[in-house]
Amino acid sequence: MDGDNIQTDSGLGSDFDDDFDPLIGEDDPALPTERYLDRELSWLAFNQRVLELAEDPDLPVLERANFLAIFASNLDEFFMVRVAGLKRRILTGLAVPTNIGRAPQDALSDISAMAHVLQARHARAFQDLVIPALAGAGIDIVQWDTLDDADRRSLRDYFSNQIFPVLMPLAVDPVHPFPYISGLSLNLAVRVRNSKTGKQEFARLKVPTMLPRFVRVDRREEASSVRFITLEDLIANHLGDLFPGMDILEHHIFRVTRNEDVEIEEDETENLIKALEKELLRRRFGPPIRLEITEDMDEVTLGLLVRELDVTDQEVYRLPAPLDLGGLFDLRIDRPDLRYVKHVPTTAVQLLAPEPNAEPDIFSAISRQDILLHHPYESFATSVQAFLEQAAADPDVLAIKQTLYRTSGDSPIVEALIAAAESGKQVLALVEIKARFDEQANITWARKLEKAGVHVVYGLVGLKTHCKLALVVRNENGVLRHYSHIGTGNYNPKTSRLYEDLGLLTTDPQVGKDLTRLFNELSGYAIEKKFKRLLVAPLHLRRGLLKSIAAETAAARAGKPSGIRIKVNSMVDEAIIDALYRASQARVPIEIWVRGICSLKPGVPGMSETIKVRSILGRYLEHSRIFSFHNSGDPQVYIGSADMMHRNLDRRVEALVRLVAPDHLTEIDALFTRAMDDRTSSWWLDSSGEWTRHHLDGSGHPLDDMQDRLMQQITLRKRPTGRR
Structure with a gap:
């Protein structure tokens, strides 16, 4: 979440980069030396503002749960990118300038201290504020030891049929080395004792990510009264099925965050996609930079994890269960009364058809006047998406040029570009395959576009292409006319319903010339020194x-x-x-x-x-x-x-x-x-x-x-x- 991917493409995301250039510019005697706020602590303060929304009793309770999930997802990405980047530079001996003159290790210590405080506050907000508010609305998140026999029988059947077959317990002993723990996975650390020999052993059990994080206890209640148990609690209370003949001594939940930042050494002679795919594979095995554990974890288990994962005491976060409140995104409950009042985006009035049931003509509307769009209050689907879909189908359109930074998995924008190419139009798609955490999706789309005959380019060496541009060239009575869109947000129909963005639709000839020159620079070797209406x-x-x-x-x-x-x-x-x-x-x-x-x-x-x-x-x-x-x-x-x-x-x-x-x-x-x-x-x-x-x-x-x-x-x- 240009880190544009928050609300984690869920709403309140953050724009992360690996930007460790010095923040101290040329010395200005008219300005104090200590004139900047620390950027990392400022980001954590932003996430605290997200948390304050979760704590607000005046907000609908399911929205408060969503803000808890957003906070958790934001913090995960912060650790995977910013904290990981700081630590990597310290370990490799690279200079890490900070904007308030602190030593890098001191910066990490300050981040850790504030992150510990915020994570504890986050957990308290869930336990003391959101869980009671959910219960007051008829939604209970319960624990196994509060359930009666009938509930347990029902859940045991569910466990046996739906969960047990996909679980994979991994022993740790001289024959079985400590397993690889994937980043952000939820795990059970289990200590067992052989009932015959008395020997103690350790095992790791990964909580499957493809299963619902919150399991409905039963189906007997009406929709206004439901109970859920966390998946890890359900699994933890059936460990005997996984370790028959063994005594279960201890079990605790833990979670590891790894360095998932990607560094690509761009070489003009190397295939960028292949280089990126190689780096994405490496990302999975980045070093751990945070270990979250439940507060009841014993010292023996903790010592083993710290030793095997090679983390410091500063990187250990001891928290109340459940860990990973990003899982609250999975709490799908059809209770509109517990969410924001639904808002349906309106079509921009300039794009409305002359008659109520007539098909709108996007090109005629833009020809009449420049149109300033404001999403999500005004619909992306009936404006930008419709503009590109109409361009793809219009026989008078000769060419479409577009940048793609992040788009959704079933993007109608990409489908429109494919349809345009297949109908014989010239189509250029500048796909930024280095968009953080969307790299693999963008590689997939780039290949699909290329297969359809779209001219796909990846921008300039050493630069990410982040601008949001679309240009349509149309033949109107023998004269070529440019229809342009310049926006502040991605061409992503899903996030357009969550992100506030502006966009300009125009036929201004100067804007069209500027975009033509800019696209030529991005796809070829043109060097344009100046634009008229663009910076x-x-x-x-x-x-x-x-x-x-x-x-x-x-x-x-x-x-x-x-x-x-x-x-x-x-x-x-x-x-x-x-x-x-x-x-x-x-x-x-x-x-x-x-x-x-x-x-x-x-x-x-x-x-x-x-x-x-x-x-x-x-x-x-x-x-x-x-x-x-x-x-x-x-x-x-x-x-x-x-x-x-x-x-x-x-x-x-x-x-x-x-x-x-x-x-x-x-x-x-x-x-x-x-x-x-x-x-x-x-x-x-x-x-x-x-x-x-x-x-x-x-x-x-x-x-x-x-x-x-x-x-x-x-x-x-x-x-x-x-x-x-």
Whole structure:
């Protein structure tokens, strides 16, 4: 979860990278030396905000359980990538600069300390808050020792028929070495004694991942009253079936997190797919970097695991059962009353057909005006997906060019590209096969596209292609016309229902020319020095943003109106942060709306007094990126794919497009005004790095939920004048 894969493609995910470039830029005597917040601790603070949603008694209880699962999944990925990367660099002797000048080992210690606190709080939230709330709603998560004989007989039949056949106990002795423990698997450590010889033995039993994590106790209750037992509890109470003739002495649950970061040495002479597949195989066997155990584990068993897995005391997390609360994603219960009120995305009014039952003509709609889409409030299926499907079927369309970073397993977008190629159109798909944790899926899609006749390319050596672009070339009465889509989110129909994103559909000739040149650069050897309506990384995006920030700074120093508004997932890049500090010193009003990491310190006297930082988390993952500058009353507003991180600005192909339609500028301005309003529920960042939730007014009433408000507002939009 561009790490765009959270809510783990489940909603509140995080954008991980292996970005260990120095965060300290050129020394600026006008700025304090210690002017950045630690990025790793800032990420953990983000996950704490997710946890606070799980702790909120005013949220529907099944959504609270979902936020517990999101927290767990986020933390898994944090360890697999960020912590693993830090540890690897320490072990290999590589320099690991940190943005507050700490030694790398101290950084790991601070991360461990905060992670231990958060994991314990996470477990308490489940035990003390969510389980009682579920029980109050008629959903009980029970333990074996609370069940009666009838329940146990029913579950024993289920175990014998559905679970026992797929279990594989592995002995550990001189003949059987300690087995490989796969990353994130749930395991039972079992100590048994031979009833005849009295000799004690150890065995490991993996909890099968293909079975439901929560097992329904029986089918006797009505839907409003159900009971579940964890799969590992059920297995643990049938160990006698697996070790007949042995006395079961101890059994405990444990879980290992491994380094699953992938490092690919790109060589222009080597097949990138083969190199990546080789690295993915290596990923499975990365060294352990975290060991989670249940709090009742005895020292003998723990000592064996620590020794065999080669982990340190700092890497051991002792927690109440059950471990791996990411398993709550599997708690599928049909209780709409315990979830957010269902929202059905509306079709953008500009894309509605003239008549209620008529087929919409996407090309005609885009020809009339630029269309700014706001997902998931406005439907991805009836806009972007329909645009590409119509392009694939339209005989006047000659070519389709598209970037694919992450897409779903049954992607209608990919199917549309295949259909277009099979009908004889020129189709170019730039597939980023290095998208973290989606590598294998993207390799599969790339091969399927190639087989269908799509021209598949993998971008530029050394750079990930992260921009979200689609270009359709259409013959209209002998004239070629460009239809363009530039977005902030992936072409993924599934996550489009969970991620908040913006996208621009336009026939602007300049945007079409810019995209044509950019695609040529990505697929061939063209070197384009400048674009007209795009800012493109790695060559021009940073420079363009710094130029705009400097212009606002100069305006403020000259006593003219100024202002900067930025919405990103992460604010880390030191050059951008320092430029914002200098703008604040010139008294430029600055509003930063960030979902995850923020290394900028707001509100520091003499450095960042005019900077406000807010964060909004909720049912949807805030994923759009917006950059807005006052520009002497002629606003410059960009949307696109780039966060303010080194990887985005220096090692990725990213693209921002400038919005020009007055109604689009007004819409973005209103969006920011609502987000930064003190009456909107949000988290506020202070100069020490603490995030404080503001969700109740002085009378204890809930503040405005921005996402709910946008759902209402966008659903009620009326058709344009003259259309029914």
